[in-house]
Amino acid sequence: xxxxxxxxxxxxxxxxxxxxxxxxxxxxxxxxxxxxxxxxxxxxxxxxxxxxxxxxxxxxxxxxxxxxxxxxxxxxxxxxxxxxxxxxxxxxxxxxxxxxxxxxxxxxxxxxxxxxxxxxxxxxxxxxxxxxxxxxxxxxxxxxxxxxxxxxxxxxxxxxxxxxxxxxxxxxxxxxxxxxxxxxxxxxxxxxxxxxxxxxxxxxxxxxxxxxxxxxxxxxxxxxxxxxxxxxxxxxxxxxxxxxxxxxxxxxxxxxxxxxxxxxxxxxxxxxxxxxxxxxxxxxxxxxx
Numbered sequence: 001x002x003x004x005x006x007x008x009x010x011x012x013x014x015x016x017x018x019x020x021x022x023x024x025x026x027x028x029x030x031x032x033x034x035x036x037x038x039x040x041x042x043x044x045x046x047x048x049x050x051x052x053x054x055x056x057x058x059x060x061x062x063x064x065x066x067x068x069x070x071x072x073x074x075x076x077x078x079x080x081x082x083x084x085x086x087x088x089x090x091x092x093x094x095x096x097x098x099x100x101x102x103x104x105x106x107x108x109x110x111x112x113x114x115x116x117x118x119x120x121x122x123x124x125x126x127x128x129x130x131x132x133x134x135x136x137x138x139x140x141x142x143x144x145x146x147x148x149x150x151x152x153x154x155x156x157x158x159x160x161x162x163x164x165x166x167x168x169x170x171x172x173x174x175x176x177x178x179x180x181x182x183x184x185x186x187x188x189x190x191x192x193x194x195x196x197x198x199x200x201x202x203x204x205x206x207x208x209x210x211x212x213x214x215x216x217x218x219x220x221x222x223x224x225x226x227x228x229x230x231x232x233x234x235x236x237x238x239x240x241x242x243x244x245x246x247x248x249x250x251x252x253x254x255x256x257x258x259x260x261x262x263x264x265x266x267x268x269x270x271x272x273x274x275x276x277x278x279x280x281x282x283x284x285x286x287x288x289x
Contacts, residue, residue: 056170057171057172059170060170062235063094063167067266068093068095068268069091069092069094070089071101072261073260074258075087075088075159075256075257075259076256076258078256086104091271092262097124097209099163100121100122102120102121103119103120119133119159121158122273122274123158127144130143131143140278150215153165153212153213153214153217155258156256161242163237163262164209165209169198170196170201170240172199172202174200178190178192179193179228185238189230189231190231191230192230195226198223198225201213220246221246222245226243227240237260238261238263241258243256244257
């Protein structure tokens with residue numbers, strides 16, 4: 001398990017070696033438009049032109065109004081012909097921009113479990129906390145990672161995309177297509193697809209997420225992020241799938257597909273940050289070790 005110092009620069013490190021080895025790393029793969037306005041040059045195939053874009057860009061606001069939700073995540077990485085999936089589950093409070101999830105790494109052969117024990121992650125404004133992360137860190141201690149040091153803004157670093165950041169990224173949505181209605185978990189939803197621009201999203205994101213997206217703008221091969229979004233009748237995000245691309249120093253680069261599902265809106269989600277004495281202060285292994 002490796003935490004890299006992003007302040008020295010460099011490409012985002014490869015996920016496959018990490019996920020199939022000791023566990024996660026703090027580098028898993030190691031124009032603007034207003035939230036309600038239409039992006040210049042937008043192409044919408046469906047005839048719901050303005051409404052489609054507004055629905056997608058406003059999903060973050062709908063989540064904040066909802067207050068909280070239960071969360072399921074899946075992060076699929078592909079590099080050099082190898083594909084692994086990291087899964088998480090927990091809860092998130094959109095009013096405080098914080099959540100806690102249990103993250104399960106794939107086994108040695110890329111299966112589910114059987115490798116590193118599950119990691120507990122706390123997502124908080126400006127920080128990622130990880131417990132039971134290996135690399136010589138005592139099992140009862142937390143590792144704190146400053147998100148400002150991460151080249152991807154923690155969109156994929158911890159194996160989980162922060163649900164609020166995933167929604168705020170959609171503020172830069174363009175080329176939005178309405179795909180029709182269907183059901184997710186028995187709930188009627190509207191399906192949209194398109195591409196969002198990280199830089200455009202950062203320009204209009206809420207203050208608490210803006211710095212994260214500005215960091216992410218520098219960490220990917222392209223600022224364009226294809227997505228599929230499913231919104232319920234109140235505009236709340238029920239599922240979002242976003243596809244990221246890295247140079248990664250490998251032929252063809254590396255890709256990450258991050259999927260976040262939200263349900264049980266309003267469920268109580270209490271997130272308690274680790275005490276200072278519970279945070280590991282020792283040396284953490286480097287990517288080369």
